[in-house]
Amino acid sequence: xxxxxxxxLSKPPDGVSAEQYNEWYDGHMRELLELPxxxxxxxSALTFRGARGEAFAYDYLVRYGIDGDLEEALxxxxxxxxxxxxxxxxxxxxxxxxxxxxxxxxxxVLAVS
Numbered sequence: 001x002x003x004x005x006x007x008x009l010s011k012p013p014d015g016v017s018a019e020q021y022n023e024w025y026d027g028h029m030r031e032l033l034e035l036p037x038x039x040x041x042x043x044s045a046l047t048f049r050g051a052r053g054e055a056f057a058y059d060y061l062v063r064y065g066i067d068g069d070l071e072e073a074l075x076x077x078x079x080x081x082x083x084x085x086x087x088x089x090x091x092x093x094x095x096x097x098x099x100x101x102x103x104x105x106x107x108x109v110l111a112v113s
Contacts, residue, residue, distance in 0.1 A: 002039050002065025005102040006074070009046075009058035013094030018059075024089055029062060031086050037073030040065035057096060070101065 012021035022043075029041045042063050048056035066073045080086050 002067050004066040004070045004073075006064045006066055006070075006099060007102055008062045008064070008097060008099045009060070010062070010098075011057060011059045011096040013091050013096075016091050021060075024087075025060070025062070028086065028088075031080075032064065032077065035073070035076050035080055037066045037068045037070075037076065038064055039067045058098070074101075 010025070012018065025043065029043060032038050033041055040063075044061045044063075046056065046059055046061055048054075050056070081088075
């Protein structure tokens with residue numbers, strides 16, 4: 001199990017198909033796994049099930065597992081992006097995205113069987 005978890009929510013921009021977006025993102029996820037500290041990744045599609053019919057701003061979630069110093073790994077990610085070592089398509093600036101460091105505040109609670 002990784003020392004840290006970093007999640008990113010995202011939604012492709014208008015005019016970019018789910019197939020095109022997922023093809024790029026699957027490759028992007030693998031690029032990040034080549035960076036120091038990034039040890040696992042899993043992408044998921046989100047289906048909002050709100051009781052009041054409100055919309056959700058994101059379609060996808062990716063969970064990255066990070067071992068070692070979290071700030072160092074995220075700084076390495078920023079340096080790789082800024083240094084041109086990661087591929088970003090021309091529509092990338094229009095992606096809706098938010099990243100979160102996940103900090104557990106309890107132990108995992110298991111159901112009693």
